[in-house]
Amino acid sequence: MILKKREKPQELILYELLETRKTLNTEERKKYNKLKKGYEGECMFDSYTNNLSNDARVINDLLLLQNERLFQIDSLILVNHQLFLFEIKNFIGEFYFEGGDFYKEPGYEIENPLIQLKRSHSLLKRFLQDKKSTIQIHPYVAFVNPECTIYQVPRKNSIILPTQIIPFFKRFSKTNIKSNEKNLMNQLLTAHQSDYIINHPPVYSLAELKKGIVCENCGSLETEISNQYLYCNNCQTKEDATKAIVRTIEAYATLFPTSAITTKQIENWCGYTVTSNRIYRVLQRYYHPRGKNRWIYYTRQQT
Numbered sequence: 001m002i003l004k005k006r007e008k009p010q011e012l013i014l015y016e017l018l019e020t021r022k023t024l025n026t027e028e029r030k031k032y033n034k035l036k037k038g039y040e041g042e043c044m045f046d047s048y049t050n051n052l053s054n055d056a057r058v059i060n061d062l063l064l065l066q067n068e069r070l071f072q073i074d075s076l077i078l079v080n081h082q083l084f085l086f087e088i089k090n091f092i093g094e095f096y097f098e099g100g101d102f103y104k105e106p107g108y109e110i111e112n113p114l115i116q117l118k119r120s121h122s123l124l125k126r127f128l129q130d131k132k133s134t135i136q137i138h139p140y141v142a143f144v145n146p147e148c149t150i151y152q153v154p155r156k157n158s159i160i161l162p163t164q165i166i167p168f169f170k171r172f173s174k175t176n177i178k179s180n181e182k183n184l185m186n187q188l189l190t191a192h193q194s195d196y197i198i199n200h201p202p203v204y205s206l207a208e209l210k211k212g213i214v215c216e217n218c219g220s221l222e223t224e225i226s227n228q229y230l231y232c233n234n235c236q237t238k239e240d241a242t243k244a245i246v247r248t249i250e251a252y253a254t255l256f257p258t259s260a261i262t263t264k265q266i267e268n269w270c271g272y273t274v275t276s277n278r279i280y281r282v283l284q285r286y287y288h289p290r291g292k293n294r295w296i297y298y299t300r301q302q303t
């Protein structure tokens, strides 16, 4: 049973939207690729845990605070009366361990994932001690990508290689979850820090972003609206025009959460490819008007 589903990180959503409207610089591109690869790896991992028996309990992307220290757990699974903590890595290429350090071939030292794992393990241990829980915790780094090879893996380690993931989850038998275990999982869910702030958010301004309606299929701005459809001149995809306009308003609201949504702003954001009347009708139908007359603006939520 999945207690907390994995959601696409907000930071990744921002980069996806920005990528279609500006040229990302080297740093931004690097960050974007890292976030994308990480999320893809986590989804790959989820495809295995989604098939666990019903009495297993899964919490994804858990962010906890222990002694004023934040730590993130990619996946936490309670099964067979034990708790499994997973740090998920979507590495591609050849890697090796040597003298307690971790390297990418041909010899670049990179951050040892076992050290990161040790930190979250010890913080989780303390978190559970505070809750008077004595449940056993097993920490693992799971390398999910089949194109990843790791040499000199220390024995008696906390590493799951791509070929070991399926057998790892197969070994669990069906057992009933105890009520104190249920409580513990609920306590963990309640402790999740949902208003997480992005450390170094991408920096951008409305002026620098290209205006227009992005094709949902290929991300191109070479689109045009004709009656009921949005047509892409790059990949020839056809999309319902209203749906495309709503999608474009949503992108604006996500990128500029503190700016007011007005007909004028959206007209500009769409690159003047949609008439203000049509934008007005879409806003009236799908959003919530505030203010009066020419001061009217729209919000996504009713309250």
Ligand SMILES: [Zn+2]
Binding pocket: 215, 216, 217, 218, 219, 220, 232, 233, 234, 235, 236, 237
């Ligand atoms: Zn397209």
